Amino acid sequence: AEVNPAGATRWPVALRPASLAGALLDEQTNAPIAGARVAALGTDGTGPETTSGADGTYRLDGVPADARLVVEASDYGAVEQPLGLQTRLDMALKRSVVTGLVQDATGSPIEGARVSVADGSATTLTGPDGTYRLLGASSPELLIAASGYGEITASVPPTGQVDVSLEPERIRAIFANIGVLGDPERLGRLIEIANTTEINAIVIDVKQDYIYYDTAVPFFRDIPGMVTPVFDPAELLALLDENDIYSIARTVVFKDPVVAEARPDLAVRDEVTGDLWRDMNGSAWVNAFDQELWQANADFAAELAQLGFDEVQYDYIRFPSDGDLRTADFGNDYTEELRRAAITGAVAVGAEQTRANGAAFAIDLFPTIALFGNDQGIGQTLQDLAPLADYVCLMIYPSHYELGNIPTADGHPNDFPAETVTYTLEMAEQLVPGTTQKMRPWLQDFNYPAEGYRPYDAADVREQIDATEESGASGWLLWNAAGEFEVEALRAEG
Numbered sequence: 001a002e003v004n005p006a007g008a009t010r011w012p013v014a015l016r017p018a019s020l021a022g023a024l025l026d027e028q029t030n031a032p033i034a035g036a037r038v039a040a041l042g043t044d045g046t047g048p049e050t051t052s053g054a055d056g057t058y059r060l061d062g063v064p065a066d067a068r069l070v071v072e073a074s075d076y077g078a079v080e081q082p083l084g085l086q087t088r089l090d091m092a093l094k095r096s097v098v099t100g101l102v103q104d105a106t107g108s109p110i111e112g113a114r115v116s117v118a119d120g121s122a123t124t125l126t127g128p129d130g131t132y133r134l135l136g137a138s139s140p141e142l143l144i145a146a147s148g149y150g151e152i153t154a155s156v157p158p159t160g161q162v163d164v165s166l167e168p169e170r171i172r173a174i175f176a177n178i179g180v181l182g183d184p185e186r187l188g189r190l191i192e193i194a195n196t197t198e199i200n201a202i203v204i205d206v207k208q209d210y211i212y213y214d215t216a217v218p219f220f221r222d223i224p225g226m227v228t229p230v231f232d233p234a235e236l237l238a239l240l241d242e243n244d245i246y247s248i249a250r251t252v253v254f255k256d257p258v259v260a261e262a263r264p265d266l267a268v269r270d271e272v273t274g275d276l277w278r279d280m281n282g283s284a285w286v287n288a289f290d291q292e293l294w295q296a297n298a299d300f301a302a303e304l305a306q307l308g309f310d311e312v313q314y315d316y317i318r319f320p321s322d323g324d325l326r327t328a329d330f331g332n333d334y335t336e337e338l339r340r341a342a343i344t345g346a347v348a349v350g351a352e353q354t355r356a357n358g359a360a361f362a363i364d365l366f367p368t369i370a371l372f373g374n375d376q377g378i379g380q381t382l383q384d385l386a387p388l389a390d391y392v393c394l395m396i397y398p399s400h401y402e403l404g405n406i407p408t409a410d411g412h413p414n415d416f417p418a419e420t421v422t423y424t425l426e427m428a429e430q431l432v433p434g435t436t437q438k439m440r441p442w443l444q445d446f447n448y449p450a451e452g453y454r455p456y457d458a459a460d461v462r463e464q465i466d467a468t469e470e471s472g473a474s475g476w477l478l479w480n481a482a483g484e485f486e487v488e489a490l491r492a493e494g
Contacts, residue, residue: 021059022089024052024071028158032056033093036073040083042066075160077136098137100162102126102144110166111434113146114390118153120356145360147390148437148474171246171391171440171475173201178212180483181205182230187239190483194245197490201246203313203477204236206304208252217303219296223262233307248362248477249309253288253297253346255316260284266293268320271329279323288319288339288379289332294346298353305357312354313362313393318343318378321366325377339379344388351388362391364442370394370428371405382428386435393477396424396441396464399448414453417444417460421467439473445480445489461489 020040024033032055039049042064052058052073069089072078077096083089102113109130116123122136126146134142142162145151149166156162174193180186181204193199206212211220212230220226240247260267260276261284268285270277276284286293301312319339320328332338347363354361365380375381386392398420401413406423409416421441429436443464447455461478468476478485 017085017087018063019059019061019087020063020069020083020089021087022057022091024056024058024073025090025092027092027094030092033073033076036071036076036093039070040064040067041070094138095158095160096136096138098134098142098156098160098162100132100164102130102132102146102163103165104149105165105167107165110146110149113144113149113166114355115142115144116355117141118143118358120358123355143358145390146437151360169474170469171201171248171477172199173203173246173248173475173477174199174485175203175205175250175477175479175481175483177205177481177483178208178230181212181236186483191239191243191245193485193487193490195243196493197487198493199490200244201248201475201477202240203248203250204309206249206251207300208250208315209256209258211300215300215303217296217299219292220259220300223259226258226262233309237308246311247309248311248313249304250313250315250364251297251300251304252316253314253350254286254293254318255279255283255320256286256293257283259293260286266290269329269331270327272327277320277323277328279320281322285320287330288342288346289330291345294349297346298349301350301359301361302353302357305354305359309359311360311362311391312350313364313391314347314350315364317347317350317363318366318380321376321378336375336377336379339377340375340381340384343375343379344384347385347388351390355390360390361388362393362440363389364393364395367394367396367401367424367441368405370424370431373431382432382435386432386438389438391440391474392428392435392438394424394428394439394441395479396421397444397448397479398464399444399450399453412453414448417456418463418467421464422471425468425471425473436472437474439468439471440475440477441468441473442477442479443468445478445485446482456486458486458488461486465489 024036034054036052038058040060040063041047047064048060048062050058067083069081069083075095075097076093102110111128113126115132115134117137117139124132124134126132140156142154144164150169154162154164210228213233214229266286268277268287304312351361368376369380369382398413398417403412406413406420408419408423413420445461
């Protein structure tokens with residue numbers, strides 16, 4: 001303050017504007033944005049707010065010092081900007097909501113189609129009428145996929161409306177084990193099968209006991225001896241892409257003996273011996289209740305998707321079934337409810353991280369869960385898991401069923417391959433209606449080494465394939481652990 005000659009005191013005062021006005025416009029069309037929430041919030045989170053008018057304009061009075069402007073509009077998301085001393089602030093907002101319709105080639109709506117931005121930061125599913133509303137769509141392109149259909153990329157126009165039609169895609173796969181992957185000649189034979197028959201996909205064994213390439217996932221790199229590289233993923237995927245072969249990465253989750261031996265704190269224990277519990281083949285298992293394992297396997301699935309595999313398939317996503325489970329100590333009550341919660345949790349995390357990185361997600365399940373509707377003591381139910389996966393691979397091996405499991409079979413299911421496949425898929429659809437498009441079963445292309453079980457030939461394999469296709473399933477996978485297949489069962493290419 002200072003005193004002038006007349007004796008008056010003058011106090012310097014800095015005036016600050018307390019009003020703000022402006023207009024909200026669409027960044028691309030320049031159209032006004034009506035009905036948006038506009039607020040000027042101080043450091044305590046309070047301040048005046050209003051709603052933009054039909055012409056997109058707004059006015060705020062009583063703006064606090066050091067305020068930030070917050071704008072929320074249903075089709076544009078939320079935007080914040082610090083306020084200085086300006087009294088007018090016009091904003092051009094970028095539309096972040098995309099709406100549309102997904103249908104098939106006949107014009108029928110597709111329910112449950114996945115619509116996402118390319119980086120996976122926003123995703124949604126279509127409703128029963130095939131429509132969707134995707135929030136947070138900041139990318140100029142969308143990825144749209146549905147079980148049983150091919151994935152497409154669609155550009156987002158200024159209108160924010162994206163309607164698409166999807167074409168059916170049926171995956172028909174054979175299995176490549178580690179012996180095949182490490183032998184260029186044997187791998188070449190499988191590629192030749194794909195190039196000359198109806199086969200259009202190969203299931204790649206990436207993790208079973210060991211990881212067969214140089215993974216960067218810290219959890220598994222810290223397990224001594226776990227990483228034993230046999231193939232280079234980039235080279236393998238380039239070879240498959242060159243031959244237009246769909247790639248499926250098969251990863252074994254909870255039958256993980258190398259991890260169990262190195263990390264006994266994560267293993268199933270034997271309450272009698274105090275050592276690791278082992279199944280009938282002497283293999284230790286990790287404990288599916290432990291969420292550290294859920295995340296480690298989800299991280300691995302994410303890496304597989306990032307490497308470029310089209311699909312990640314979880315196998316042994318369950319509790320153990322063979323061995324003396326009476327002595328198994330899981331460190332938890334071993335009820336069906338808790339088993340189901342654990343397996344569902346692990347699948348949910350894996351599915352989320354796989355899809356977020358651009359690949360489809362599949363699960364291998366015991367087929368008997370479709371017949372009986374419970375978890376069969378292993379934590380798997382179709383009711384829990386089918387909604388979480390893009391594809392459900394029931395392991396429909398007729399030799400593994402018991403006499404009486406298939407009412408339509410006049411004898412052991414091993415002698416009735418078509419009836420076994422048909423009945424199992426029918427029961428799955430009855431148990432969880434609307435999942436036929438997700439079904440892509442494993443079929444038996446091997447002989448069961450037990451007395452009284454007849455060997456399988458090309459006709460038996462073909463019967464299973466035909467039964468699967470007649471059911472409306474989205475494809476099939478042939479299992480032969482040795483990588484030797486009944487090529488005569490396959491139709492020629494095209």
